Amino acid sequence: MIVLLPPSETKAAGGTGASLTTAGLGFPGLAVARSRALAALDRLVAAGQDTSTPAKARAAADNAAVRTAPTMPAIDRYTGVLYDALDAASLAPDARAWVERHVVIQSALLGFVRAGDAIPAYKVSEHTRLPGERMRALWADAGHxxxxxxxxxxxxxxxxxxxxPGAVAVEVVSPEGKALNHWNKAGKGALVRALAEAGAEAGSADALAAWASTAGLPLERADAGLRLTVQDPRTSSASVGARA
Structure with missing residues (x-):
């Protein structure tokens, strides 16, 4: 089982790992696309980046140093609502090992990376215009x-x-059945944490839904994939809601 996570705009600074080596990343079939993306980022840096605010200046510095900056595991690099709810740094060793085996994060700069892959800080999103490249062309076949x-x-x-191909999407709804937008990130992070702590294993959406039912997790089969019911974090301390 693979758990696919999005990246985040915000990232932790620093790191203690050696500088980026794409040969050390998971999914070596993405090597050519990664090289093209990094070369395009070099061109973006050379052309000059916006440094008009402290946040933009930091982003520009991160991009300029992407090949030489220290690294850290991807699961620790990304921050924000989803990753705060997952809180991988606080997981017990067995649960952390589960995350490193099962979690894959999609980077706009590096393609799919495993949770334990060592990556630097950078500022590239799906909206970034990399000179000479198109994001969709770079990563169109990465899923294979x-x-x-x-x-x-x-x-x-x-x-x-x-x-x-074949990935099963998860719809996030409130206990009343309403779709959630921003707050679904906390529920997704809490779900991954629950899966990791339980050491969950499943080979299909049906098997995972059956396991979730026995484990008391509000993850159910839906027409389009799976449905996760979560409490709004503003009204409950628990991101993943209990079953009614």
């Missing part, structure tokens, strides 16, 4: 590198950027 059942927790934008 992934094998087996894929639980897709990515945003629609990233799912369209790099389609994964």
């Amino acid at each position: 590198e992934l094998d087996g059942f894929a639980l897709d927790l990515r945003s629609k934008a990233y799912a369209q950027l790099a389609p994964v």
Whole structure:
């Protein structure tokens, strides 16, 4: 089972790992696309980037140093609502090992990376215009590198950027059945944490839904894939809601 996560705009600074080596990343079939993306980023840096605010200046510095900056595991590099709810740094060793085996993150710069892959800070999203490249052309075939059942927790934008054949999308709704937007990220992060702590294994959407039922997780089969029921974090301390 693979759990697909989107990246985040925000990233932790620093790191203690050696500088980026694409040969050390998972999914070596993406090597050519990664080289093209990094070369395009070099051209973007050379052309000059916007440094008009402190945040933009930091982003420009991260991009300029992407080949030489220290690295850290991807699961620790990305921050924000989803990753805060997952809180991989606080997982017990067995659960952390589960994350490193099962979680795959989609980077706009590096394609699919495994949770434990060492990556630098950077500022490239699906909206970034890389000189001489088109994001969709770079990653259109990247999904073919992934094998087996894929639980897709990515945003629609990233799912369209790099389609994964057979991936099962997860719809996030409130206990009243209403779709959630921003707050679904916390629910997704909490779901991954729950899966990791339980050491969940499944080879299909039906098998995962059956397992979730016995485990008391509000993840159910739906027409289009799977449906996750979550509590709004503004009204509950628990991101993943209990069954009614």
